[in-house]
Amino acid sequence: MANQIDGLKDALVGLDMYKVLDKVKAGLDAGVAPMDMVKDLQAGMVEIGDRFARGEYFLSELIMSGEIMKKAMALLEPKLAGVDQEYKGNIVIGTVQGDIHDLGKNIVAMLLKGAGYNVIDLGVDVPAEKFIDAVKENQAPLLAMSVLLTGCQDPMRDIIKAVRDAGLDVKVLIGGNYVDEKVKEYCGADYFGTTADDGVKVAKQVFGA
Amino acid sequence: MSDKKILYQERLNRFITAMDVGKPDRVPIRLTLSEFLAKYAGYTLQEIYYQMDKNIECSNKFIQDFDVDTVPGPPSLWMGGIHDATGAKYLKFAGRELEKDKQFQFLESDYMKAEDYDDFIANPTKWILTTLLPRIHTEFKDPYRAHLSLIKGAAGMVMNQGMLAEAGKRWAEEYGIFPPFSGMSKAPFDTLGDVLRGLHGIMMDMHLCPDKLLAALDVLVDHNIYYGMATAAGDTTLPLFMPLHRGSYPFLNPEQWDKFYWPTLKKVIEGLWKHGKRTLFYAEGDWTPYLEKIAELPDKSIVFHVDMTDMKKAKEILGGRFCLSGNVPNTLLTYGTPEEVSDYCKKLIDEVACDGGFIMDAGGVVQWDAKVENVRAMIETTLEYGVY
Amino acid sequence: MATEDSKRIPPGVCLPWEEKVKDIGEIRGDEDIIKSEWEKLEAFAYVYIWWWVQR
Ligand code: B12
DSSP, rough: OGGGGHHHHHHTTOOOHHHHHHHHHHHTTTTTOHHHHHHHHHHHHHHHHHHHHHTTTEEEEEEHHHHHHHHHHHHHHHTTTTTTOOSSSSEEEEETTTTOHHHHHHHHHHHHTOOOOEEEEESSSOHHHHHHHHHHHHHHSSSEEEOOOOGGGHHHHHHHHHHHHHOOOOOOEEEEEEOOOHHHHHHHHHEEEEEEHHHHHHHHHOOOO | OOOHHHHHHHHHHHHHHTTOOOOOOOOOOOOBBBBHHHHHOOOOHHHHHOHHHHHHHHHHHHHHHOSSSSSOOOOOHHHHHHHHHTBBBBEOOOTTTOOOOOEEEEOOOOOSSSHHHHHHHHHHHHHIIIIIHHHBBGSSSSSHHHHHHHHHHHHHHHHHHHHHHHHHHHHHIIIOOSSSSSOBOOOOOHIIIIIHHHHHHHHHHHHOHHHHHHHHHHHHHHHHHHHHHHHTTTTTOOOOEEEEEEESTSSHHHHHHHIIIIHHHHHHHHHHHHHTOOOEEEESSSSSGGGHHTTTTTSSSEEEOOOOOOOHHHHHHHHHTTTTEOOOOOHHHHHOOOHHHHHHHHHHHHHTTGGGGGEEBSSOOOOOOHHHHOOOOOOOHHHTBBBO | OOOHHHHHHOOOOOOOOHHHHHHHOOOOSOOHHHHHHHHHHHHHHHHHHHTTTOO
């Protein structure tokens, strides 16, 4: 039965949308466990992330694969009800208050999901309370924040301070184009990242998986 | 000649000489300041987004206090009133749905659908007016309000432009200074990718409907040249502002860049150059991998602005044929000390500006986070150390 | 494609003079005067319309 979905991962890595969707449909028709297909697709996303890290893939490939993934998951999700997904852990992510640049954050979230984490995406323009509530509610060990505008780095520092003041046991990762060691120090974050795959690297450290 | 006229000529010569890749008396200073100016002049963001007089006043205040070669700002291009008159669904403004000192927000989406390509290609002007504008604005819900919104929008535009033209005269006469550019236009790929199809839309189009995308890009070439010349009111002394977005690394893979981004952008720049109009190639982000391609442009036809591009490589590949500008890191202006900023500027002057053809500026647009003393350090260092 | 291209309305124009002039019918004075004023407003309308997408 597994041969229905042979090549599913490669089709995703090759960005062949029609092939991916055909295979998923064929798999479902033939009674392949939806979770197996999700795992194949996730393996594909990991491969795509690696290719991006090696400079073989660009944002266009990441975005295209994200769109294909979305379409495939739309077919699979209804069949996944009741099946417990196994996650490596919970990660809360969002773009900080005042900033609405979300393309980078979305890609980071997508790769984290692909790598098997449960990602709670709070969207853009996210205030401190919302981050704090989400971390509490999900007992997330990792909080990832994206900031593109240098003008929003100071508010991000306040958010991180509020998170610490709330006494949460959470590591904070920040990222964005103008983020560096200096910004990390200034804002009091634990880690910083400047490319999408940095997110996965840090998550591996934090979760040990 | 009045003192101000002499000052104006001096600054203009300095600026033009640098753009022509020559050595003026010293390195010219152009600062791309946005919300920074509002904070400096003591206005809220709501005031500058909505009130053109205060928006302009921000620039006045800065040029009274600092010796720079071109007028920075005005900080806001947004004209909130016009967007209320039309009911823009895609913008959130300070003082409306946001607190009065918050950065405006643009909600990106695929406002143009893949199905719209044919109509767009056939007659883009008509498509924008009859399909896009009603789709993205709330005031088009009945003919009365729709007509009103068009009257008010156009009138608002004329009024604001009139105020800017007045300000331009005052800047020249009272302060002996001019804006850093005249007119604006875009790369065809950005016209489609920014406001129309959105990033996701256009990325999908490259895979799913490349021919339509290419046809639409082709149609845009003449429009973008015309738009640039029209918004410059024919001026060819100052460069045209062209903020470049989706062509930076690592948005597109090299084949996509060569196929979708570059050919039509090149045509627009060359077309403008045929009119004698130089382009300020405001390369946001990192453009290092594309420098060789950019070097194909006619000598002096652009000023290449460096944000995160590798300055050394830019100098190596483009230097001597094109003026370079920028590269003082925005984070340095925020977190650095005046000494660090000064050192960075000196390094730029020694290593890049040494042969001429360089204009001092920050890498990206300067927001309210930059420290005034760091901006001052940038200016003072250039005034003193930048003398040839 | 070529015929389609040649039909295409050039930039700066929303409603071409050639179409408008048909509506006017006979012009008893100087057509150029009427045409040039028409075209000025055309150019303004054009820039206004495109302003919404060129930013
Ligand atoms: C696209 C864009 C926009 C779009 C955003 C659309 C959207 N939905 O996101 C629009 C047009 C709406 C926009 C608006 C504005 N923008 Co803008 N924008 C850009 C641009 C061109 C690209 C950003 C981008 O999406 N890059 C692609 C993504 C994938 O890359 P990325 O965001 O850097 O993310 C990568 C890494 O940084 C990292 N990363 C990002 N987040 C995270 C998080 C974690 C946890 C990790 C590990 C990693 C990580 O991984 C990502 C993938 O590799 C940049 C210039 C540039 N090239 O960087 C300017 C830029 C960011 N914008 C800028 C400005 C000023 C603005 C505006 C204020 C308008 C203006 N005056 O020009 C408004 C602000 C609106 C607001 N309130 O936020 C300035 C900021 C300057 C500064 N001092 O900070 C920039 C730098 C342009 C410039 N050079 O001046 N913008």
